[in-house]
Structures are given as C-alpha cells and as structure tokens.
Amino acid sequence: SQKIEQNSEALNIQEGKTATLTCNYTNYSPAYLQWYRQDPGRGPVFLLLIRENEKEKRKERLKVTFDTTLKQSLFHITASQPADSATYLCALDTGRRALTFGSGTRLQVQP
Amino acid sequence: EAGVTQFPSHSVIEKGQTVTLRCDPISGHDNLYWYRRVMGKEIKFLLHFVKESKQDESGMPNNRFLAERTGGTYSTLKVQPAELEDSGVYFCASSQGDYRRQDTQYFGPGTRLTVL
Numbered sequence: 122s123q124k125i126e127q128n129s130e131a132l133n134i135q136e137g138k139t140a141t142l143t144c145n146y147t148n149y150s151p152a153y154l155q156w157y158r159q160d161p162g163r164g165p166v167f168l169l170l171i172r173e174n175e176k177e178k179r180k181e182r183l184k185v186t187f188d189t190t191l192k193q194s195l196f197h198i199t200a201s202q203p204a205d206s207a208t209y210l211c212a213l214d215t216g217r218r219a220l221t222f223g224s225g226t227r228l229q230v231q232p
Numbered sequence: 233e234a235g236v237t238q239f240p241s242h243s244v245i246e247k248g249q250t251v252t253l254r255c256d257p258i259s260g261h262d263n264l265y266w267y268r269r270v271m272g273k274e275i276k277f278l279l280h281f282v283k284e285s286k287q288d289e290s291g292m293p294n295n296r297f298l299a300e301r302t303g304g305t306y307s308t309l310k311v312q313p314a315e316l317e318d319s320g321v322y323f324c325a326s327s328q329g330d331y332r333r334q335d336t337q338y339f340g341p342g343t344r345l346t347v348l
Contacts (some may be wrong), residue, residue, distance in 0.1 A: 125274075126344070157339075164236070164323050173279030211274070218263070218327075219277040219288055221339065 125223040127211055133200055133229045142196040142226045143176065144211030149221070151213040154187055154194050157223065159208045169196075169207075201230045234258070236340035238324050244346045250312040257306070257326030259324050263287075263325075264298060265337060270320035281307060312323045314347045321345070 126161040128143035133190045144154070153172055157165035171187045171194065178185045184197040196206050237256045245251050254255040257264045263346070266278040279289040284306035292299070296315070301307040311318055321344050 144245065162341070164325075164341050167336045170336070190319070217263070217288060219280055219291065220267075220275075222267075222275040224274040 125211060125213060125224045126222060127223040128219070129226055130224075133226045133231060136202060136230055136232050138199050138201055139143070140198040140205070140228055141211050142211075144194040144196070144223055146192050146213060149192070149213055149215060154185075155214065155220065156183075156185055156194075156196050157210040157212060159210055159223075160204065164213075165210055165222075168201040177188075180216040185195045198228075201228075203230045203232050206230050234325050236240045236324055236338050238322075238340040238343050240343060241324040241341065242344045242346075244348065245314055246348055247316055248313045250310065251323075251345060252313055253311075253322050253342060253345070255307045255309070255326075257324070258328070258338055259333060261326035261328045261338075263318030263327040263337075264306070266307070267291075267325065269322040269323070269342075270317070270318050273320075275323065278295075280311075283348055311345075314345075316347050319345055319347045 125146045133150045134140050146173040155170045156168045159165045169185045171185050186195045206229050208225040208227045210225045243251050262283050265320040267275050269275045270276050271284045277291040281301045284301050298310045321342040323339045323342045327335050327337045327340045
C-alpha cells in the first residue's frame, strides 16, 4: 500500500541550530513534493514545492531536497528560532492535484 | 486579500443529525478542495472541484457525504446522517490556475466537527 512517513512525531532543538526533518514514501511516483507548516488551530500553510526533476530548493532559511531514488525528502531550517516551532507536514502530489499528507513532525525550538 | 474562510469553526452534533460545512475560497480561484483529519490520523483528501464541476471525488468516504459548489464560488459539504467516526477537522483549500499543472493550495482554518 502507499505510505508516507515523517521521521518522528516530535523534534526538539536549540535555537540557532539546524532542524532537519525527514519524509520517506513508498509505492508512489510523485510529480511534486511539498512542505507545509501547521500551527495549532490553523490550517496548513504552504512553504516549499519541489518537482521530481529537482534535487534542491531554497527559500530564505529553508531548504528542501528530493531524492526519488531513495524516495526521500529532507527539510532543513537553518538558524532556527523559537518562532519556527510548529508541526511540519510533507505532502505528495502524483499529478492528480489531490495532496497526500504525512502525519507531520512537531518541531520545538528551545530558546 | 481575504484568505480561504470556513464556517462554522466548530460544530457539535448528535449522531444521526445533519451538518453542513461551508467554504469560501479565495476570490478568483477555480480549484477548491476538501480534506479532513480524523483524530490521530493524517490529513486526507476528500474531493476536488474545478469551478462547479467535481474533478476528483475519490476520497469521499461514503454516500453520507455530499459536496456541492453552486456557481463555482463557495462550496458546501453536507454530512447526513452523521456518525461518530465523522468527527474530525475538515479543511478546505483553494488554488488558482490550470488544473493540469500544480500550483499552491491555500488552506482555510478548518471546521472542527464533533459527533456525539
């Protein structure tokens, strides 16, 4: 069956460090992979999209990599801040536009 | 510019009752999506409208769920009759552009539905 796994339910790091979140998938051939941020009581907010033929995408302190051979995406937040504390969701799109989400990783950045 | 709005923010109903959720997409967005997250699970796709037409309804769980998008503007999702397992957070999202290519989906805050 198709499956998306995000490396852990929760990740705690110190302010200023780099947070690295992992998204692994099986039995998919995604056209796109996206990362979203979700705060409590809010809807997901789009952060970055990476296409199957792209290896890396950056936006300010965020970096996403996509390895279709390993079936894995890594999401990095450099120079992390307490305001980065949130749940981060990985989502795949096989081209149908319907997003398939992972269960998320809750990031806590300690001051 | 206003974002995606959803009404109500919370709904508590008895099993067997009917509930209607509403979503107002971002103005000008042809694509409208419904997703839901049930307790402890990931967010799951329900269906996708392009304007007033259902493009993909493969995620609708059963025929107790009815989605409409009259005139290609706002959308409603009706659950009739509601069951306990329907409890969860229902998200609406919208996006602009040609349905054949990917573009950003903007999510609303969600409606939290509790069926007692």
